[in-house]
Amino acid sequence: MLRTIRRAAFDQARTQLLSPLSLLAALAMPCVFAFVLHSFAPGRTTPDMAVGIAGIGMLNAVIVDLLGAMSKEKVWRTLYPALGSPGGLVPVVLGRLAGIAAQALVSLPGTLLVLVLAWGISPDFDWFRWLAGGLLLAIATTAVVGLLAYFLLRFPSSPGMTNGLTGILIALSALLVPNAALPAVVQPIAWLIPQSHVMAWTRGGDIPQILIALGQVVVFSAVVLASLRRLERIAREQSVPLEY
Numbered sequence: 001m002l003r004t005i006r007r008a009a010f011d012q013a014r015t016q017l018l019s020p021l022s023l024l025a026a027l028a029m030p031c032v033f034a035f036v037l038h039s040f041a042p043g044r045t046t047p048d049m050a051v052g053i054a055g056i057g058m059l060n061a062v063i064v065d066l067l068g069a070m071s072k073e074k075v076w077r078t079l080y081p082a083l084g085s086p087g088g089l090v091p092v093v094l095g096r097l098a099g100i101a102a103q104a105l106v107s108l109p110g111t112l113l114v115l116v117l118a119w120g121i122s123p124d125f126d127w128f129r130w131l132a133g134g135l136l137l138a139i140a141t142t143a144v145v146g147l148l149a150y151f152l153l154r155f156p157s158s159p160g161m162t163n164g165l166t167g168i169l170i171a172l173s174a175l176l177v178p179n180a181a182l183p184a185v186v187q188p189i190a191w192l193i194p195q196s197h198v199m200a201w202t203r204g205g206d207i208p209q210i211l212i213a214l215g216q217v218v219v220f221s222a223v224v225l226a227s228l229r230r231l232e233r234i235a236r237e238q239s240v241p242l243e244y
Helices: 002-016 020-040 047-076 079-083 090-104 107-119 127-145 148-154 165-172 194-202 207-237
Strands: none
Touching: 002 047, 002 090, 020 047, 020 090, 020 107, 047 090, 047 107, 047 127, 047 148, 047 165, 047 194, 079 090, 079 207, 090 127, 090 148, 090 207, 107 127, 127 165, 127 194, 127 207, 148 207, 165 194, 194 207
């Protein structure tokens, strides 16, 4: 199983690491948000701003890359051979997600470079919170968006099927503004996903925020795993088509 996960992660990096679409998703979109955000809150680059902007790139890249990866598995017709193997679909999808998470990390240094060149860097920039927050945000984002894998495999792909998802998760993840700045009705929902806790810690929060985020990552990962096992079961028992 571990060998299949490593192979799937390698295939993801081999086919998409330098993909123009992937790089555009990871770098171009967050930089646009950075210019808009800076127009309302001028000043030098701070760790929370850098991580939040990078988080937008990570989120957009993970969604785009996951959609591309699952579509390729269908086109390459690898799903049924994987379904008939001892490990099933799980190691293939987990490997793809691992590769996608690694790809998304390009947003962290890439967007920071743009921000620093444009507005400089704060004298008291906390490099540890920037690095740790960025790494945790990539893991959390992949765990949450990983739920999308079930729907991409279970149902036929259609243009625009993920439209709107990026915007919703940007708001719920508190990437641009603190959770307290969100509408009152949205705040409890935002705390249900790990990205909001990672951002709260990056903005100066305490260790419990990280512990909560890690706990939520475990929960989301377990749901992803359970959904993939369910997909395997219905594909075998009900002959649900996986390749269109």
